[in-house]
Structure formats: structure tokens, C-alpha cells
Amino acid sequence: MAFGPDDLVERQVADVGALMEIRDAFPTMWIDIVQFGDAELISGIGEAFGLHRLALEDAINTHQRPKVEEYDDHLFIVALMLDDAGSVETEQVAFFVGAGYLITFQERPGDCFENVRDRIRKASGRIRGAGSDYACYALLDSIIDTYFPALENVGDLLEALEDRVVGSPEPGNISALHDMKRHLLHLRRAIWPHREVFNTLLRDDHPLIAAETKPFLRDCYDHTAQLMDIVETYREMASGLVDVHLSSVSMKLNEAMKVLTVVATIFIPLSFIASVYGMNFDRESSPWNMPELGWYLGYPFALLLMCASAAGLVWYIWKKGWLG
Structure with a gap:
């Protein structure tokens, strides 16, 4: 141009x-x-x-x-x-x-x-x-x-x-x-x-x-x-x-870990109760060996104890505000 x-x-x-x-x-x-x-x-x-x-x-x-x-x-x-x-x-x-x-x-x-x-x-x-x-x-x-x-x-x-x-x-x-x-x-x-x-x-x-x-x-x-x-x-x-x-991403991971931790915490006492009553001691050898196994309501008692422990932990965690 x-x-x-x-x-x-x-x-x-x-x-x-x-x-x-x-x-x-x-x-x-x-x-x-x-x-x-x-x-x-x-x-x-x-x-x-x-x-x-x-x-x-x-x-x-x-x-x-x-x-x-x-x-x-x-x-x-x-x-x-x-x-x-x-x-x-x-x-x-x-x-x-x-x-x-x-x-x-x-x-x-x-x-x-x-x-x-x-x-x-x-x-x-x-x-x-x-x-x-x-x-x-x-x-x-x-x-x-x-x-x-x-x-x-x-x-x-x-x-x-x-x-x-x-x-x-x-x-x-x-x-x-x-x-x-x-x-x-x-x-x-x-x-x-x-x-x-x-x-x-x-x-x-x-x-x-x-x-x-x-x-x-x-x-x-x-x-x-x-x-x-x-x-x-x-x-x-x-x-x-x-x-x-x-x-x-870290917050999402923390939320997931918090939920898993709460679930694991609730199941810790349940596992403990189930393990206690799962021990195979001979009741005929001693009257102190697992007397609850001879109760008429022994099994419902164990289940109620587990539910009460879980409910108590859930209430405590909720009261602390750890559930969000």
C-alpha cells in the first residue's frame, strides 16, 4: 500500500x-x-x-x-x-x-x-x-x-x-x-x-x-x-x-472422615459388649462364669445394653456439636 x-x-x-x-x-x-x-x-x-x-x-x-x-x-x-x-x-x-x-x-x-x-x-x-x-x-x-x-x-x-x-x-x-x-x-x-x-x-x-x-x-x-x-x-x-x-477437597475429606469417625466411635462399645458375651467360659465350672447367659432375658438385655450405649454416644456427640 x-x-x-x-x-x-x-x-x-x-x-x-x-x-x-x-x-x-x-x-x-x-x-x-x-x-x-x-x-x-x-x-x-x-x-x-x-x-x-x-x-x-x-x-x-x-x-x-x-x-x-x-x-x-x-x-x-x-x-x-x-x-x-x-x-x-x-x-x-x-x-x-x-x-x-x-x-x-x-x-x-x-x-x-x-x-x-x-x-x-x-x-x-x-x-x-x-x-x-x-x-x-x-x-x-x-x-x-x-x-x-x-x-x-x-x-x-x-x-x-x-x-x-x-x-x-x-x-x-x-x-x-x-x-x-x-x-x-x-x-x-x-x-x-x-x-x-x-x-x-x-x-x-x-x-x-x-x-x-x-x-x-x-x-x-x-x-x-x-x-x-x-x-x-x-x-x-x-x-x-x-x-x-x-x-x-480437604473439607470434603474431613467431612467424610468425621462421619466415619462417628460411626466407628458408636460401634466401639457395641463391639466391646459383643466380645464380652462371646467369651466361652464354662458356666458349670464356676457361678461367676458369665451368669447372664443363664438369664431368661439375657439376650434382650445384651441388645438393650448395646442400644443404650449407642444412643448415649449419639446424644453426647450431638450435644458437643460434632455432627454439624
């Missing part, structure tokens, strides 16, 4: 010579390179625009950390863009900002820049009249803005998990919580370096960054700080839900 205040050209170009012709005709040109299959074309673009060789290698070799590198006639910026609003997977986007040009390198098709393209097509705002630095800001702002819906989705999932943990502490909840903490850690690692990117762009005076663009970059810096606050809040919530889940 090559544009100025009054004109716009948008086309697919596969020849470096055609790019240079378009560049000479417009104040600003945005070259968006998606996928890196044509190494010769990329090398030609690097030579035509004087891009530093090491920076060009970093743009093609992904898995770079978000950063800013300053060169004599251009800036090299790396950012991480979410694949979509419902995902936490990121892809690298590299920016080369020079006098009158902006070159972006994307790993794969699909991005969050369509709103910027529409603004350029409709000449809305100041983007058509500003330089390449403002166009770079607009793209970086779109990248940062995609993190808000992703975190909103994470917040909804956390609320649903909170209801599940509090309502029914199931074994699957802890696995879901650990997945959520891992996603939040991934988002934190993606968002955190962007603060240093915007801080560098704001702090260092570079001729390619106009003074009029810095307030907009400051707004992006504020957004990254806000995102970090949200991520940290959600991480604390996830950690708190893990503690709540473990506490709930």
Missing part, C-alpha cells in the same frame, strides 16, 4: 523494481510480506532499502523477543501478535521503519491489521497524511488491542471455573486451573517485553519518530501497563482458585 494525503495504490507486487517505482511516486509506502518462501525477493528488498543484514535475519528467523534496534537510517521492531482473539498463541511480526517506508514481516497469513488498511483506504484520521512512524504506531496499536479480547475471554473462563470450584470441587478442576495459569504465563511473557519496546521508542530521540507520534506511542505504553495489571490480577485469581479447590 503506497499512499499520500490525496492518493492511494494497493496491489500485490512480486518484483523489487516495481516496488521502487511505486516508492518514488508516494510519500509513504507499506510493504507487507507474508511468509518467507521467496528468499531472493526478501534479499532484494533488503538491498533496495538498505536493511541491516542481522535485522533481516531476525525478521525471517522467528521466536524473537519483542525488541527495538536502532540503525542509522531505519528502526527494527519486533512484536508478538495473537493469532486470534480467542487464542493465546502468538506469531512474530517484524517492522522496518525508514524514511517514507514501512516494511512488515509476518509468519503466516491472517492478521489484525484490517482496520488499519480500512483507515488508509478511507483516508480516515491522520494516517494518510502522517509518515511511516505513525503507520507503524497504528499497526502496533492494533496488535496491543488484540490482547484485550483475549484477556476478556480468559476472565470469562476464570469466572466459570470459580463457579465450578466453589460449587463442586471435581478432580478435573485442578487440571483446568493449571492450564489457565499456563495460558496466563504465556500471555505475560508476550506482553511484558512490549512495555520496553514502547519505552525505548518514547525515551530515545530518533529522527524517524516524529514528536507528534510520541503521544500515541505513550498511549500504547499505557495499554501494555494496563494489560500487565489484568494479567497479574488473573494470575492471582487462578492461584487463589487452586487454593480454594484444595481447601474444598
Whole structure:
């Protein structure tokens, strides 16, 4: 996309010579390179625009950390863009900002820049009249803005998990919580370096960054700080839900153990009485050997003694409040 205040050209170009012709005709040109299959074309673009060789290698070799590198006639910026609003997977986007040009390198098709393209097509705002630095800001702002819906989705999932943990502490909840903490850690690692990117762009005076663009970059810096606050809040919530889940499981186990303990306590005297009257002493050898065995109501007496012992223990436990 090559544009100025009054004109716009948008086309697919596969020849470096055609790019240079378009560049000479417009104040600003945005070259968006998606996928890196044509190494010769990329090398030609690097030579035509004087891009530093090491920076060009970093743009093609992904898995770079978000950063800013300053060169004599251009800036090299790396950012991480979410694949979509419902995902936490990121892809690298590299920016080369020079006098009158902006070159972006994307790993794969699909991005969050369509709103910027529409603004350029409709000449809305100041983007058509500003330089390449403002166009770079607009793209970086779109990248940062995609993190808000992703975190909103994470917040909804956390609320649903909170209801599940509090309502029914199931074994699957802890696995879901650990997945959520891992996603939040991934988002934190993606968002955190962007603060240093915007801080560098704001702090260092570079001729390619106009003074009029810095307030907009400051707004992006504020957004990254806000995102970090949200991520940290959600991480604390996830950690708190893990503690709540473990506490709930422990409480359920304690309730079960309390019931089993009460039952065992009630049966202790019953077992004692049954064992006493189950001893095989010979009554004919001594009148003291189990005289109750000769009673006419000896068996009902033993049963009543057991029931009385059990009832007494139940009343005592209830009086102490141990039954809840």
C-alpha cells in the first residue's frame, strides 16, 4: 500500500523494481510480506532499502523477543501478535521503519491489521497524511488491542471455573486451573517485553519518530501497563482458585472422615459388649462364669445394653456439636 494525503495504490507486487517505482511516486509506502518462501525477493528488498543484514535475519528467523534496534537510517521492531482473539498463541511480526517506508514481516497469513488498511483506504484520521512512524504506531496499536479480547475471554473462563470450584470441587478442576495459569504465563511473557519496546521508542530521540507520534506511542505504553495489571490480577485469581479447590477437597475429606469417625466411635462399645458375651467360659465350672447367659432375658438385655450405649454416644456427640 503506497499512499499520500490525496492518493492511494494497493496491489500485490512480486518484483523489487516495481516496488521502487511505486516508492518514488508516494510519500509513504507499506510493504507487507507474508511468509518467507521467496528468499531472493526478501534479499532484494533488503538491498533496495538498505536493511541491516542481522535485522533481516531476525525478521525471517522467528521466536524473537519483542525488541527495538536502532540503525542509522531505519528502526527494527519486533512484536508478538495473537493469532486470534480467542487464542493465546502468538506469531512474530517484524517492522522496518525508514524514511517514507514501512516494511512488515509476518509468519503466516491472517492478521489484525484490517482496520488499519480500512483507515488508509478511507483516508480516515491522520494516517494518510502522517509518515511511516505513525503507520507503524497504528499497526502496533492494533496488535496491543488484540490482547484485550483475549484477556476478556480468559476472565470469562476464570469466572466459570470459580463457579465450578466453589460449587463442586471435581478432580478435573485442578487440571483446568493449571492450564489457565499456563495460558496466563504465556500471555505475560508476550506482553511484558512490549512495555520496553514502547519505552525505548518514547525515551530515545530518533529522527524517524516524529514528536507528534510520541503521544500515541505513550498511549500504547499505557495499554501494555494496563494489560500487565489484568494479567497479574488473573494470575492471582487462578492461584487463589487452586487454593480454594484444595481447601474444598480437604473439607470434603474431613467431612467424610468425621462421619466415619462417628460411626466407628458408636460401634466401639457395641463391639466391646459383643466380645464380652462371646467369651466361652464354662458356666458349670464356676457361678461367676458369665451368669447372664443363664438369664431368661439375657439376650434382650445384651441388645438393650448395646442400644443404650449407642444412643448415649449419639446424644453426647450431638450435644458437643460434632455432627454439624
